[in-house]
Amino acid sequence: MKGKPGRRDFIMRVSTVPGILAGYRRGVAAHQRQEASAMIDEIFAAGDALDTLLYSLARYENVSPSLTFRAGSREEARAWQRKLRGRVVELLGGFPMARQPLRAKILRTEQMDGYRRERILFWSRPGLQVFGYLLLPADFRTPGPAMICLPGHGRGVDDIVGIDTEGNQRRRYGGYQNDFALQCVTQGIAAFAIEQLGFGHRRDEASRKGSAERSSCQPAAGAALMLGETMAGWRTWDVIRALDYLETRPEIDPKRIGCMGISGGGTVTLYAAAVEQRIKVAFLSGSFCSFKASIYSLSHCIDNYVPGILKAAEAYDIAGLIAPRHLFAENGTEDPIFPVAGTRLAFERTRKIYRVFGKEENLGLETFSGKHEFSGKQGFAFLKANL
Numbered sequence: 513m514k515g516k517p518g519r520r521d522f523i524m525r526v527s528t529v530p531g532i533l534a535g536y537r538r539g540v541a542a543h544q545r546q547e548a549s550a551m552i553d554e555i556f557a558a559g560d561a562l563d564t565l566l567y568s569l570a571r572y573e574n575v576s577p578s579l580t581f582r583a584g585s586r587e588e589a590r591a592w593q594r595k596l597r598g599r600v601v602e603l604l605g606g607f608p609m610a611r612q613p614l615r616a617k618i619l620r621t622e623q624m625d626g627y628r629r630e631r632i633l634f635w636s637r638p639g640l641q642v643f644g645y646l647l648l649p650a651d652f653r654t655p656g657p658a659m660i661c662l663p664g665h666g667r668g669v670d671d672i673v674g675i676d677t678e679g680n681q682r683r684r685y686g687g688y689q690n691d692f693a694l695q696c697v698t699q700g701i702a703a704f705a706i707e708q709l710g711f712g713h714r715r716d717e718a719s720r721k722g723s724a725e726r727s728s729c730q731p732a733a734g735a736a737l738m739l740g741e742t743m744a745g746w747r748t749w750d751v752i753r754a755l756d757y758l759e760t761r762p763e764i765d766p767k768r769i770g771c772m773g774i775s776g777g778g779t780v781t782l783y784a785a786a787v788e789q790r791i792k793v794a795f796l797s798g799s800f801c802s803f804k805a806s807i808y809s810l811s812h813c814i815d816n817y818v819p820g821i822l823k824a825a826e827a828y829d830i831a832g833l834i835a836p837r838h839l840f841a842e843n844g845t846e847d848p849i850f851p852v853a854g855t856r857l858a859f860e861r862t863r864k865i866y867r868v869f870g871k872e873e874n875l876g877l878e879t880f881s882g883k884h885e886f887s888g889k890q891g892f893a894f895l896k897a898n899l
Contacts, residue, residue: 565809572804572822579824581832581865589835589868597833599824601787605741607749612637614757624681626650627697629673632704636753643713644706644754645673647697648763655765657899658702660754660784660791661693662747664775664798665729665813668712669693669705689774690886692797696772699892701899702764706754708747708777710815729815743815744783751784755791767792770838770899774798774886775850779816786833793838793899797886798850800841802861803827805854812849828858832865838874838898840891844882852879874898 579596583589616634630646672693674682685691693705710729733743759766770793773781778799785794843855878890
């Protein structure tokens with residue numbers, strides 16, 4: 513006989529406030545709930561009115577996102593996209609009015625086994641540069657496809673291009689990110705792996721004195737919030753400028769550029785693909801999930817948060833801004849911070865949006881046996897078919 517479900521596990525199974533409260537206290541299945549009002553009274557009388565998570569979840573049930581998807585035709589859906597896309601940009605904190613000249617530099621070119629690696633620096637906005645690696649397959653047919661690759665929390669961009677902690681090239685894929693930018697190369701796709709603000713090569717001095725995996729998301733993300741902006745917005749703009757840079761490269765087909773990322777990199781990929789329509793394909797690994805099941809009810813880095821976003825839309829609405837372009841998501845069934853149930857729910861809600869566009873076939877989802885990690889088993893096939 514199975515034991516009583518854990519608190520968070522049970523919270524993710526139920527969808528109503530009575531279910532959340534009763535399930536947490538009694539450990540029973542949703543269909544066994546008693547009268548909702550009586551249970552709520554009993555639970556709060558027992559002292560759970562002191563529980564901040566239960567309060568937050570109760571508040572969620574009373575939120576009615578003003579721009580959630582309700583369209584019934586393509587014309588209505590396009591009008592909805594225009595309105596929500598503009599609102600998302602506002603909530604991210606807005607973007608610079610003018611583009612800073614890229615002034616890109618190739619710092620070093622290295623011939624690797626089966627590909628060329630360029631270390632690149634370009635300007636994203638006044639006072640802020642972006643570092644990245646451009647990986648070009650040796651047998652690359654130009655102009656060819658490219659993916660902008662965004663790392664999640666950890667050592668940063670080095671950890672997705674196969675560079676170990678000593679600066680040497682790994683002999684096999686490693687870490688939870690499994691060198692996915694390097695894997696693009698083996699699929700015949702160029703990869704522009706850029707360092708996200710606050711990671712690896714783009715950390716503050718205090719963080720650089722710590723371990724290689726120590727980020728400087730704080731205080732930078734907090735500073736962004738105090739300025740009325742967001743770290744997600746800053747990083748999204750970096751992606752837009754990375755796309756600008758790729759369009760200057762003769763090796764890259766400007767109509768065949770996608771974006772992919774894992775964890776926090778997947779979150780930025782979602783926002784970037786939602787607001788930047790030049791992105792042809794988006795690949796979200798270990799990140800696509802309803803807000804409710806992930807960053808709303810589980811502890812995450814502050815860089816994931818966009819103030820007021822739930823008053824406008826849920827994650828699946830934002831994913832709907834990518835329609836009818838191609839979107840693929842993957843998630844481990846044992847991912848503890850982006851629960852797969854929330855991924856499946858978000859995907860099904862996104863599917864309804866694509867259905868209105870008549871493009872359900874442009875969506876893909878893989879749920880694989882694993883934790884918070886990159887798979888790519890079905891994802892790369894999706895990219896090769898659609899990029």
